[in-house]
Amino acid sequence: MSRFLFVVPPLAGHVNPTIGLGAALAARGHEVAWCGPELHLRPMLGQDAVVHPTGTRLHRPQADHGTAAIRSVWDRFIVPFARFSLPAVEKAVLDARPDVVVVDQHSPAGAIAAHRLGVPWATLAASTMELGEPLADMPRVLDWLHGRLRHLWAKAGMPADEYFDLRFSPYLSLACTTRALTAALPDDVIGVGPILAERPGQPDFPWEWLDQGRAHVLVSVGTLADDVSARFLRETAAALAPLGDRLQAIFVAPPEVLPDLPPHLIARTRVPMLALLPRVDLVVSHGGLNTVCESLAHGVPLVVAPIRHDQPINANGVVAAGAGLRVGFARADAGALRAAITTVLGDPAHRVAAAQVRESFAEAGGADAAAAALVDLATRSPAAAGMSRSTS
Amino acid sequence: MALFEEVAGILREVVGPCGGCPPEITPNATLEGDLRFDSLDLVRVDAALSAHLGTEVGLAEHVRGLDLDAISTFTVEQVVEQVTNRVWDGAARA
Numbered sequence: 001m002s003r004f005l006f007v008v009p010p011l012a013g014h015v016n017p018t019i020g021l022g023a024a025l026a027a028r029g030h031e032v033a034w035c036g037p038e039l040h041l042r043p044m045l046g047q048d049a050v051v052h053p054t055g056t057r058l059h060r061p062q063a064d065h066g067t068a069a070i071r072s073v074w075d076r077f078i079v080p081f082a083r084f085s086l087p088a089v090e091k092a093v094l095d096a097r098p099d100v101v102v103v104d105q106h107s108p109a110g111a112i113a114a115h116r117l118g119v120p121w122a123t124l125a126a127s128t129m130e131l132g133e134p135l136a137d138m139p140r141v142l143d144w145l146h147g148r149l150r151h152l153w154a155k156a157g158m159p160a161d162e163y164f165d166l167r168f169s170p171y172l173s174l175a176c177t178t179r180a181l182t183a184a185l186p187d188d189v190i191g192v193g194p195i196l197a198e199r200p201g202q203p204d205f206p207w208e209w210l211d212q213g214r215a216h217v218l219v220s221v222g223t224l225a226d227d228v229s230a231r232f233l234r235e236t237a238a239a240l241a242p243l244g245d246r247l248q249a250i251f252v253a254p255p256e257v258l259p260d261l262p263p264h265l266i267a268r269t270r271v272p273m274l275a276l277l278p279r280v281d282l283v284v285s286h287g288g289l290n291t292v293c294e295s296l297a298h299g300v301p302l303v304v305a306p307i308r309h310d311q312p313i314n315a316n317g318v319v320a321a322g323a324g325l326r327v328g329f330a331r332a333d334a335g336a337l338r339a340a341i342t343t344v345l346g347d348p349a350h351r352v353a354a355a356q357v358r359e360s361f362a363e364a365g366g367a368d369a370a371a372a373a374l375v376d377l378a379t380r381s382p383a384a385a386g387m388s389r390s391t392s
Numbered sequence: 393m394a395l396f397e398e399v400a401g402i403l404r405e406v407v408g409p410c411g412g413c414p415p416e417i418t419p420n421a422t423l424e425g426d427l428r429f430d431s432l433d434l435v436r437v438d439a440a441l442s443a444h445l446g447t448e449v450g451l452a453e454h455v456r457g458l459d460l461d462a463i464s465t466f467t468v469e470q471v472v473e474q475v476t477n478r479v480w481d482g483a484a485r486a
Contacts, residue, residue, distance in 0.1 A: 066424040066431075068464040140459040228428070312430060330428035331407065 002378035003031045005098035006124075007089055007110030009081060010040035010056065013290045014104050014126040017176050019045065020197030021102070021124075021374075024367035028375065035092040035110070036085075046200040052092030054085040065330075067141060069308035073106075074148045082109040082152055089113040099378040105130055108149065108166040112156045115164075120377055123168050124370075125175035125189065127289050128317070129310040130167045132184025172377050174370050176289060180360035181296065181317045190373055193364035194293035202272040209266065210248065215345055216279055217249040218271070221286040221305065221329075228330055230257055232305060236284060238334035239341060240265055247345070250276070282345050284337075286329065287311035287318070296323060296357040301350035303340045305329035322353030399472050402440045406433055419469035423455075427468075437471070445479050 004025055006018040015036070022032040033050035034041055041051050057080065064072045086109040093101060093113050101121040103110030106129075114121035125131060135142040149166050164170065168189070175182070178191040185191050210216065219236050221229055233253050240249045244264035251258055251267040258267045273294060277283075283295040287306040292314045295302050302324035304315035315326040325340045332340070344350045365372075400417045407417070407427055416426075423429040429437075438451040454474050455466055 065428065066464065067460050068424060071460055071464070138456045138460075138463065140457070141463065144460050306430070312432075326432075328430065328433070330430075 001029050001031065002099040002375060003033070003097060004100050004102055004374060004378070005052070005092060005096045006032065006034045006036075006102045006104070007092075007107045007113075008034060008036045008041070008104045009077075009107050010037040011106075012044060013288055014106065015041060015044045016197070016199065016290060017124065017126050017195040018102070018104075019199060020195040020367040021370050022049075023197055024195075024371035025374065028371060030375065030378075033092075033096050033098070035089055035096075036107075043201065044199065050096075052088070052096060054088040054092075057081060057084050065308040067138075070135070070141065070145070073309060074145065078106050078108065079148055079152055082107065082112075083155060085109045086112060086156055090117065093117050093119055100374055102374065103169065105167050108152055111166040111169070112153065112158060115162075116156075116158065120171050120380075121169050122172040122174060122374055122377055123189075125173065125177075127310040128175070128177055128182050128184075128313045131175055131177070131182055131189065132186055134184065134310075134313055172373060174373060176293065177317075178357070178360040178364045180321055180357045181292070182313070183317070183320065184313075190369070191364055192370040192373075193361035193366050194290070194297050195367045195370060196274060196294060196297060197367070198274065202275070203268070203270040205268070205272050205276060206266075210279060214245075214264070215247040215281040217247055217282045217284060217341065217345075218252070218276065218280045219249060219284040220252040220271075220273075220291055221284070222288060222307075228307075232329055232332070233258055235332065235334045236337050237261060237265055239337035243338070243342075247281075281351075282341060284341065287314040289314055292318060293361070296354050297361050299351065299355040299358045301344050301354040303327060303337070303344055305332060321357050322349060323357055324350055324354070395475065396468075396472050398444070399441070399475060400468065402444060403427065403437060403468065403471070406436050406440060417468055419467065419472070421468045422464070423466050423468070423471070424464050441471075441475060445475065447479055449475055449478050451475075 008015050008018055025032050035052040036054055037056040038051045038053040039056045089109045090113040101110055101114040101119050102124050103121050105123055105125040153163050173189040175189050175191050176194050178193050179185050221232060237258055241262055244262055248264045252271050253267045254269050255267040277298040277300060280300050283300050284303045285291045287304040302318050304318050305327045306312040306315040307329050318324040319326050324344055327336060327340050403417050421427055434452050438449055441449045451474055455463055
């Protein structure tokens with residue numbers, strides 16, 4: 001039996017994969033615990049999960065895109081949260097005495113704590129933002145990013161000559177994608193594919209509303225409440241309004257954002273995504289890795305309207321795989337969206353390509369493959385030896 | 393201002409058609425913030441300018457070589473400057 005500690009940020013897309021991975025490790029008889037803001041983690045993990053709390057800092061919801069979003073995610077979230085949480089993460093590692101710390105790629109406090117305490121650790125990439133160095137074509141931006149990591153390292157009092165890229169563990173790196181979707185995945189990162197799990201507290205859905213005779217479109221562009229998101233949702237509703245004879249669509253959005261929808265369109269603040277996807281023919285998404293992978297894991301093609309971070313990378317991955325189309329989030333109007341949606345629905349090649357990506361996920365092994373790799377690391381690196389530096 | 397109008401016309405082609413988001417193309421408008429450019433838009437504008445002017449403008453390469461804040465705040469006026477530097481000055485020297 002080994003012990004694993006997940007260090008995660010308070011973001012659903014980063015916590016969700018650890019739920020399935022934690023369940024796979026527990027099913028093999030191992031102990032799992034989480035370290036992060038309990039206020040955010042507890043509703044996602046359920047009452048029985050062991051959580052080592054870091055406390056919570058308020059972070060403003062992001063409304064940026066492009067390079068401004070790169071600055072804001074590092075300067076307003078990753079770096080301050082890592083600095084704020086580092087003492088609590090170190091305490092959690094000392095208290096939980098894990099054999100392996102599993103560090104979300106955007107929780108560098110976990111990397112610093114594990115390194116300082118001499119505990120083997122693995123990177124878990126829940127986004128594609130750092131895979132294959134997508135900023136390499138903007139060399140000064142990439143230098144800036146490495147500068148932020150070095151800043152964190154220095155502020156943690158770590159020796160400059162021991163610095164390493166905190167985004168990648170020297171022991172093991174796992175990513176929740178495959179090369180079929182993310183061609184730039186580095187050779188030394190294991191692409192296990194999406195780690196899906198039933199999540200506690202899923203909302204109801206009016207299943208009787210679904211008409212078997214029509215196609216079904218799910219529109220999910222995240223939880224942003226800015227005017228550009230509202231515009232996109234309204235344009236998508238306008239795109240689908242004349243297509244009631246052939247489809248029904250579910251918008252994951254507060255109903256008040258989309259008043260007066262025709263009967264074949266509904267808006268629900270939350271939906272039971274994994275239960276719904278087997279009955280869906282097309283997903284319209286902003287391109288977050290969770291939504292893209294959940295769709296493709298069900299062989300469902302996409303129309304992707306990326307906004308920020310890894311979303312453009314995932315959108316391009318979907319297009320390159322042939323599993324859908326990319327549209328401009330800020331610009332696509334009803335006509336362009338209707339054209340993209342009817343093209344993907346009308347051409348079986350997209351569904352065939354989506355099924356091929358699904359096959360790559362099945363081969364990659366998901367939670368079981370990730371659990372096996374982590375258990376292997378725990379077995380290779382006994383904690384007794386690893387913890388030697390913790391009692392200096 | 394003739395060159396500005398030419399550049400603005402090409403930007404309008406890329407920015408449109410636009411569902412209810414008419415960004416005004418002024419010299420101070422930023423590509424990323426005001427015109428909501430993504431990396432594909434930049435490449436499209438670069439290609440459209442290069443085709444229109446019959447020579448490589450190198451806009452995407454120029455912008456990607458800048459630092460983070462300079463990329464975020466790159467303006468329409470700076471697009472015009474890049475065109476001037478690459479095309480008009482080059483033609484004048486030739």
